[in-house]
Amino acid sequence: MNTKQLLCALTVCSTLASTAALAGNAPLQQVQKKWAECQYSTLDGDEQEQCFHRAIAKTSIYLDREPSNPELTVWLAINKASLAGAQGGLGALSLAKEAKSLLEGVIATSPQTLDGSAYTSLGSLYYKVPGWPIGFGDDDKAEEMLKKAIEINPKGIDPNYFYGDFLAEKGRVKEAKVYLTRAMQALPRPDRPVADKGRKQEIEETLGRLE
Numbered sequence: 143m144n145t146k147q148l149l150c151a152l153t154v155c156s157t158l159a160s161t162a163a164l165a166g167n168a169p170l171q172q173v174q175k176k177w178a179e180c181q182y183s184t185l186d187g188d189e190q191e192q193c194f195h196r197a198i199a200k201t202s203i204y205l206d207r208e209p210s211n212p213e214l215t216v217w218l219a220i221n222k223a224s225l226a227g228a229q230g231g232l233g234a235l236s237l238a239k240e241a242k243s244l245l246e247g248v249i250a251t252s253p254q255t256l257d258g259s260a261y262t263s264l265g266s267l268y269y270k271v272p273g274w275p276i277g278f279g280d281d282d283k284a285e286e287m288l289k290k291a292i293e294i295n296p297k298g299i300d301p302n303y304f305y306g307d308f309l310a311e312k313g314r315v316k317e318a319k320v321y322l323t324r325a326m327q328a329l330p331r332p333d334r335p336v337a338d339k340g341r342k343q344e345i346e347e348t349l350g351r352l353e
Contacts, residue, residue: 169204173217182340194225212252219244258294261287299328
């Protein structure tokens with residue numbers, strides 16, 4: 143095989159490898175896209191709940207095929223937590239507990255998954271869910287989880303947003319503005335434009351309440 147043929151072969155191999163990698167990530171990308179659709183493009187409350195139900199079912203199917211996939215596990219938890227938020231009330235607590243258990247499992251075995259997203263999601267649950275005796279909410283644990291998420295992904299839009307939102311809820315306005323501003327300045331994620339747009343709207347709204 144001459145040099146030209148070798149380069150051609152390597153190019154083909156590289157292309158096939160890239161295609162295989164994209165195919166391997168396809169379920170994750172579809173799950174992320176579906177979540178963004180439910181979260182930011184479905185405004186009616188009942189329709190949003192049904193959208194999250196479908197997202198959970200779809201993620202569960204993918205996870206049945208790859209039961210040890212930590213990325214899909216994180217996203218099953220995110221969808222369950224999002225459905226809990228859409229439903230509201232005490233009836234959502236069981237969903238939040240299921241999400242918590244899934245995230246704890248990922249943290250125990252693959253804490254770096256998706257740049258520490260399990261810490262971000264678990265931290266958000268800890269400050270959004272009511273505390274004892276109703277739920278498992280815990281501000282100290284929330285801050286611990288969110289700080290860990292930022293340690294892993296210091297420039298990420300999600301960890302900075304959620305920590306900023308947490309600080310805003312606790313009246314720590316000056317600190318909140320620092321992290322919310324960092325979240326707003328985060329680099330765009332080319333494969334998640336809808337999620338980025340929706341998140342930035344949330345950041346703007348939170349910053350607006352702090353003025």
